[in-house]
Amino acid sequence: MCKKPDNPNITKQLEDSGISRRNLLKKGSVAAVTGALAASSQIAAQQNTTSTNSGTQSSDAPPVGEIFRAFVRQPAGAAIQEVRLAPIRENMVVIRTEAAQCCYSIINQALGEDGEGSRGDEARILGHGGVGIVEAVGPSVRRIRPGDRVLVTNTPNCGECYNCLRGRGDICQMNPSAGEPLVSIGELADGTPVIQHNNTGGFGELMVTYEWYCVPAFTDQTPAELAMLGCVGACGLGAVTTFVPVDFGSNVVVFGAGPVGLSSIQGARIMGASQIIAIEPIPARRELAQQLGATLTLNPNEEGDNLVQHIRDLCSGPTDRKLIGGRDSRMNGDSRGADLVVTSVGADFRTPTVERGPDPSALLPTRQAWECTRAAGRLITLGLPRGDISLPAGAWSNRGRIHYAGQYGGVNAKSDVPRFIQLINQGLFDANAMVTLAAPFEQTKQAFQAVSDRTTIGAVVLF
Ligand SMILES: [Zn+2]
Ligand SMILES: [Zn+2]
Known part of the structure; x- marks a missing residue:
């Protein structure tokens, strides 16, 4: 001791x-x-x-x-x-x-x-x-x-x-x-x-x-909520606030509602996104996503092959009124899609004991994330998929989608993290809600087991 x-x-x-x-x-x-x-x-x-x-x-x-x-x-x-x-x-x-x-x-x-x-x-x-x-x-x-x-x-x-x-x-x-x-x-x-x-x-x-x-x-914030900021919270929050700031009033889609994705969802809400769609197979995570700011959650296992089209339809524009001459005022073709997409889905390192996503390598959701980003939209990848990804080369080369590869959510810790702490202090970023398991140090291994099983969302060890 x-x-x-x-x-x-x-x-x-x-x-x-x-x-x-x-x-x-x-x-x-x-x-x-x-x-x-x-x-x-x-x-x-x-x-x-x-x-x-x-x-x-x-x-x-x-x-x-x-x-x-x-x-x-x-x-x-x-x-x-x-x-x-x-x-x-x-x-x-x-x-x-x-x-x-x-x-x-x-x-x-x-x-x-x-x-x-x-x-x-x-x-x-x-x-x-x-x-x-x-x-x-x-x-x-x-x-x-x-x-x-x-x-x-x-x-x-x-x-x-x-x-x-x-x-x-x-x-x-x-x-x-x-x-x-x-x-x-x-x-x-x-x-x-x-x-x-x-x-x-x-x-x-x-x-x-x-x-x-x-x-x-x-700050007087509890050790548990501050601990959520050190890695996952800063990564998800920073990605959509300081790295690739959400345009207010825009459509945001977040793949994965673990602590990284939930932090992005909160960040998108703080930045004033008009629609925040969370894609997540585990019911408890979808529920928390909705509490923290998602306007709609979708289960990728239920959506199946329709997922990308469904998201494109949901993000096609605010009205179906026709322009003079009968032209469609909504987005069409691959212009349909989200203004900003974040994927926080990684490969399964170990088999979860609860609902599994549609692809343990996470290549499928990563590709879907690119596909439902509108032409000239922005995509941030924060997860760790496994393997090689293939995309249609013409659309990849020419349709204006901008890909931001995540590394710690693009966060500059010394200047950004103090701002994130302020968001907790102001009640805007709820780190506590993501602490679904607080274990004593002696139970560190059990806490990691729960994270591996995905029976908890965010686990913190207290000393
Ligand atoms: Zn970490
Ligand atoms: Zn340096």
């Missing part, structure tokens, strides 16, 4: 150590600072660090040597294990985790056995980030202070790489998928080095990550 009991003498100790009282007023910071205090004496002996941005050496010192629990993937499978924290890099931040959300895209790593979903021999703390209280920062960290509550986002936003400088923080080159190495942040009891998924982890009592993954969240 890593949490230490509250100490009645803490105020005196803090005054002696020079830790800011501002931080103490923030939720959870007492436990965090207690850890820093406990560590400060050993750190002072171990390291000769330079001063940090809060002006004292001991207050920001990372709890090196502290043993914390984490959900660690090894070739044989994933399990909760104890990790001993190593010294951190100068631009890293130590965060005591409050909550992390279970993304479908890592279920094979969470649930796979005997090498399935494994990435070599390494020991890896799983996760796409989370939310927590900053416990310590390295000496070059400038934007984050101990005591701050931060969202650790799934995708970094360094602000300095080639893509960030061109406004594309969603493909920041500090992302391990762009070649940034995964660094060891500790070791298991047997000495095995431990890395973290995306250099963030999330399913650990501590997250140790670079400053460019951290977005301050000065």
Whole structure:
């Protein structure tokens, strides 16, 4: 166990150590600072660090040597294990985790056995980030202070790489998928080095990550709802608000009503879409989609081959009045369709125990999404289909459809996520409704199983 009991003498100790009282007023910071205090004496002996941005050496010192629990993937499978924290890099931040959300895209790593979903021999703390209280920062960290509550986002936003400088923080080159190495942040009891998924982890009592993954969240929102924003919520919401903003009064179609699709549905509602059609095979998800802003939901299994034509008819225009001369005022041909289509449908990594979609590879809904985008309309793809897709080359080349390939929904975390938090604060974006399972950390594996089975919509693990 890593949490230490509250100490009645803490105020005196803090005054002696020079830790800011501002931080103490923030939720959870007492436990965090207690850890820093406990560590400060050993750190002072171990390291000769330079001063940090809060002006004292001991207050920001990372709890090196502290043993914390984490959900660690090894070739044989994933399990909760104890990790001993190593010294951190100068631009890293130590965060005591409050909550992390279970993304479908890592279920094979969470649930796979005997090498399935494994990435070599390494020991890896799983996760796409989370939310927590900053416990310590390295000496070059400038934007984050101990005591701050931060969202650790799934995708970094360094602000300095080639893509960030061109406004594309969603493909920041500090992302391990762009070649940034995964660094060891500790070791298991047997000495095995431990890395973290995306250099963030999330399913650990501590997250140790670079400053460019951290977005301050000065808000009273619950850890569970903030955790929904770190990856899936930001992805779905950002896709239709900041990446490819919905035109108000337009027709929007969203394929898939998991947490990503539901976030896009809410974003489309916030942006003033006149019609929001959700395509989803699971009844509970269709119901939630309707609660959160869908004006109509369709079951792709019932629609079958008629789905695309049905959507085109629904989006053909507001009136069937004829123009002078008898011409049709509505869209016709492949001009019929949605102004903006989002697909959040991915391939089934494991077989769901509830209703399945029409194609486990997700190629069919991805193609349908393109087909029901009107000529000159816009298509955003956020899912992870499996295989190769074929489209009629002439219409692909010449009919004006614009395809935006999703990567974290096109989100620039540092500038966009604070705006998304404001949408929660204003009651416009309902993150809580998407938290259909909140499990204690000890039940991380069961939470991933429910996500895999699709018996829940959004699962969050609480610490
Ligand atoms: Zn994720
Ligand atoms: Zn960058």
